[in-house]
Amino acid sequence: MENQYKKTPAIVVALAWLLVALPWAWGVTQLWKNARKLFQAPPPPAVSVVPSTPAARSK
Amino acid sequence: MALLSFLDRNHSVAEPGFSRWLVPPAALAIHLAIGQVYAFSVFKKPLNYLLQVATSGGGLKALPGVDSPNPSDWKFTSLGWIFSLAIVCLGLSAAIFGKWLERVGPRRAMFTSAVCFTSGFFISAAGVQLHQLWLIYFGYGVIGGIGLGIGYISPVSTLIKWFPDRPGMATGMAIMGFGGGALIGSPLSNDLMAFFRTDRDLGVQKTFLVMGTIYFVAMMFGVFTVRVPRPGWKPEGWVAPVKPKSLVTAHSVEVNEAFGTPQFWLLWIVLCMNVTAGIGILEQASPMIQELFKGQITAVAAGGFVALLSLFNMGGRFVWSSVSDYIGRKNTYYVFFLLGATLYYLAPSTGASGLNNIKLFVTICAVILTMYGGGFATIPAYLRDLFGTMEVGAIHGRLLTAWSAAGVFGPVLVNYIREYEKGKGVPLADAYSTVLYVMVGLLIVGFLANAAVRPVDSKHWYKSEEVDKNLAAVPGSAVATR
Numbered sequence: 001m002e003n004q005y006k007k008t009p010a011i012v013v014a015l016a017w018l019l020v021a022l023p024w025a026w027g028v029t030q031l032w033k034n035a036r037k038l039f040q041a042p043p044p045p046a047v048s049v050v051p052s053t054p055a056a057r058s059k
Numbered sequence: 060m061a062l063l064s065f066l067d068r069n070h071s072v073a074e075p076g077f078s079r080w081l082v083p084p085a086a087l088a089i090h091l092a093i094g095q096v097y098a099f100s101v102f103k104k105p106l107n108y109l110l111q112v113a114t115s116g117g118g119l120k121a122l123p124g125v126d127s128p129n130p131s132d133w134k135f136t137s138l139g140w141i142f143s144l145a146i147v148c149l150g151l152s153a154a155i156f157g158k159w160l161e162r163v164g165p166r167r168a169m170f171t172s173a174v175c176f177t178s179g180f181f182i183s184a185a186g187v188q189l190h191q192l193w194l195i196y197f198g199y200g201v202i203g204g205i206g207l208g209i210g211y212i213s214p215v216s217t218l219i220k221w222f223p224d225r226p227g228m229a230t231g232m233a234i235m236g237f238g239g240g241a242l243i244g245s246p247l248s249n250d251l252m253a254f255f256r257t258d259r260d261l262g263v264q265k266t267f268l269v270m271g272t273i274y275f276v277a278m279m280f281g282v283f284t285v286r287v288p289r290p291g292w293k294p295e296g297w298v299a300p301v302k303p304k305s306l307v308t309a310h311s312v313e314v315n316e317a318f319g320t321p322q323f324w325l326l327w328i329v330l331c332m333n334v335t336a337g338i339g340i341l342e343q344a345s346p347m348i349q350e351l352f353k354g355q356i357t358a359v360a361a362g363g364f365v366a367l368l369s370l371f372n373m374g375g376r377f378v379w380s381s382v383s384d385y386i387g388r389k390n391t392y393y394v395f396f397l398l399g400a401t402l403y404y405l406a407p408s409t410g411a412s413g414l415n416n417i418k419l420f421v422t423i424c425a426v427i428l429t430m431y432g433g434g435f436a437t438i439p440a441y442l443r444d445l446f447g448t449m450e451v452g453a454i455h456g457r458l459l460t461a462w463s464a465a466g467v468f469g470p471v472l473v474n475y476i477r478e479y480e481k482g483k484g485v486p487l488a489d490a491y492s493t494v495l496y497v498m499v500g501l502l503i504v505g506f507l508a509n510a511a512v513r514p515v516d517s518k519h520w521y522k523s524e525e526v527d528k529n530l531a532a533v534p535g536s537a538v539a540t541r
Contacts, residue, residue, distance in 0.1 A: 008078035016084040019280060020091060020236070027242030031366050038363030038421070 066282075068164030073286035079221040079294070081284055086214030086233035088281030089169050092274040093176055093210040094240015096145050099199070101248045103138050105261040109190065116258045133192050141200050145179075148204025150463030153212050157456030158314050160209065161449075165217040165285050172210030173278035179203020180271030187264040208456070210278075211237065215439045216452030220288050224297050226443050227388070231380025231436040238373035238432055247273075304444075306389060306512070310520040311447030317454045322445050322515050325508045329392055330438050331461040331468070332505030336399060337372075337431025338469030339498040340424055343477070343491065344368055348424075350487045351410035352417055364421065371425040372432040379433025380440065388441035389512060395430040396506035400499045402427050407492035435462075445515055472497065 064070060111129040160168040182198025185191075214233050222229035251269055255262025293299070299309075317323050340347075345361040356364075383391040402423045407413070409420040438458065443451045473494050480490035 005074065005076035007076040008081060013078050013080050016081050016280075016284060020084045020087040023243050024087075024091060024236075024239050027239060027244075027246065028370070030246040031242050031370060034366035035363050035370060038360045038367055040360075040363075 063167075063170075066163075066167040066170050068162075068166070068287060071164055071166040071286050072289050073292070075289070077286055079288075082214070082218060082221050082286065083229065083232045085169075085281040085284035086218055087236040088277050088284070089172060089210045089214060090233050090236030091240045091243060092278050093172070093207050094237040095244030095248075095270070095274065096142070096149075096203075096207055097238075097241035098244035098248060099142050099145070101245050101252075102263060102266075103135065105252060105263045106133055106138050106187070106195075107135055108132060108261065109187065109263065112261055113259050131190075137192060141195055144196055144200030145204040145207060146466055147463060148201055149207040149211060150459050150466075152205040152208030153456035153459045154208075155456075156205075156209050157212055157453030158450065160213060160456070161216065161314075161453050164287055165213050166282055168209050168213035169278065169282045169285060172206045172213055173275055173282060175202050175206030176210060176278070177206070177271040177275040179206060180267045180274070184264045184267035184271070187267065208459075211459070212452050212456045214281075214285065215455050216448060216450075217285060217287055219439065219443045219448055219451055222294075223299070223448075224294055225381070225384045227383040227437055227440040228377070228381040230439040231377045234380070234436040234439070235373055235376035235432070237435075238369070238376055241369070242373070244270075304387060306387070306514055307444045308447050308515060308520075310517075311449030312445075312454075312515055312519050313521050314450040314453040314457065316519050316521075317446045317450070317515075318457060320515055320519055322512055323454070323458070325512050326438065326441060326445070327458055327461045328508035329505050329512075330434060330458060331465045332501045332508070333392070333395055333399075333431065333434035334462055334465035335469040335472065336403065336498040336501050336505075337428065337434070338465060339403075339473050339494055339501075340427055341368065341372075341431070342470050342473050343494065344424070346487075347491045348417075348420065350491060351407070351420065352415070353411060353488070355411065355417065364424075367421070368424060368428045371428040375429025375432035376436035379429060380436035383437045383440060388437060388444055389509060391433070391437050392441070392509045393506065395434055396502045396509060399427060399430050400502040400506070403495045403499045403502065406495050407488075410488055410492075412488065445512070447521070449521055 108128065110132045114129065156168075179199040179202045182202060183195045186194030186198060215230055218229040218233055219226045248266060248270065251266040252262040255265040300307075312320070344365050345358070348364050349356050349358065349361050379391060379395075386394075406420060406423045406427075409416045409423065439451065439455050442454050442458065446454050476494050476497055477487075477490045480493050481487065485493070
């Protein structure tokens with residue numbers, strides 16, 4: 001019964017996924033660039049500065 | 060309103076042969092858009108400097124570190140209310156409009172969400188132009204917040220009906236998109252503001268207008284792509300389990316009825332405790348790692364740590380909700396609470412005064428954040444197991460009030476404990492330890508609530524012979540038979 005109807009072409013499904021995956025991948029790449037700073041930053045010479053207010057942290 | 064009749068539920072019933080794998084991208088189009096709300100903080104500083112830059116020029120770096128340099132500029136504390144309003148309206152609208160959503164179907168709900176969410180940007184652009192903060196409160200906070208709530212729950216029940224074999228994975232994908240929305244929204248906002256920026260204009264208004272337009276187009280992709288399964292549909296080759304697991308019902312419970320069951324409130328506690336504990340890490344991630352490893356972690360590296368946690372928060376949504384399809388929802392939350400409590404307990408001992416192991420601390424926090432995200436993503440499938448598919452979107456909407464409560468309770472608790480300890484002269488690193496130990500207590504409460512969850516009593520089942528008959532035959536297609 002099911003086979004009498006036209007199935008959604010695989011290319012349409014792939015394109016739909018691509019439409020959401022591309023901007024997402026771009027966003028993940030941007031975030032990863034930030035996240036890498038955790039591993040790349042050199043050790044500070046002196047005591048680090050701790051942001052003390054939520055406003056300072058959100059900047 | 061014949062023009063909008065394509066939004067009706069009966070116009071969105073899938074033709075035979077329609078691939079169910081088109082529905083997750085449709086859901087993601089909505090969630091990736093509305094997830095932008097978590098990136099709203101990138102606008103705070105520019106909004107804080109609007110008049111200063113307009114009158115004196117010099118761009119954003121004119122007076123770094125100064126709150127509202129022009130006395131008529133908006134204060135940081137006032138701007139903070141925009142995000143808070145949006146989240147409160149998210150919770151309220153999800154709770155209020157859930158039942159309406161089940162009646163009109165996902166397409167109309169997604170369309171409404173798109174109109175509200177993007178209108179928020181346009182109204183806010185007017186607010187920037189006229190320098191009227193109340194317009195931004197009303198636009199992005201209230202109208203946009205309503206769009207957030209409707210958008211958040213709109214694809215949930217549809218996905219569950221399309222994927223009766225893997226409901227956790229399906230809803231996990233969409234809810235992962237909400238976590239991913241900030242990843243797109245944040246760099247997009249920064250790039251657009253940089254593009255529109257001039258010597259006397261920070262480009263916020265134009266950025267709002269462009270973002271509203273982009274998100275509207277993206278969300279329309281979801282509106283036009285989403286379909287509901289036709290009555291009696293089931294995945295090819297899939298057979299409903301003859302003897303379902305004890306917590307998985309073949310019946311359905313109406314949303315108002317579900318609201319009065321102990322199971323609803325137990326899951327409310329489960330979600331609230333899991334989210335509150337996660338916020339305990341998120342809220343203080345940057346200062347905490349700097350304080351626990353004093354002299355070893357810079358503020359820049361701490362920023363990287365926060366970004367890394369966001370990635371694990373997002374990934375955990377998909378991984379844990381998919382895992383829950385195999386080990387069961389209750390067991391998944393047992394893992395969250397038991398493993399979570401252990402990790403929270405161990406985290407302070409990795410600091411400079413203990414093991415002094417940064418990698419171990421980062422790993423522990425990353426695993427904790429996967430479980431924070433996993434808690435959000437697994438709850439819709441847990442609700443479906445207990446209350447059936449008929450009004451699971453509406454029930455999910457009401458349960459999201461637990462998120463709103465945790466959003467208030469978590470930061471207040473964290474800040475209160477930290478300040479209290481500081482006031483007693485306790486070193487900051489030790490104050491963070493106390494916060495984490497309190498989180499262990501919350502996770503134990505969540506564990507107990509999860510342990511108390513039992514199948515819903517049959518007296519709460521929806522009494523419709525037609526629905527029951529169809530549900531027994533094809534779990535996952537209840538709405539289509541109503």
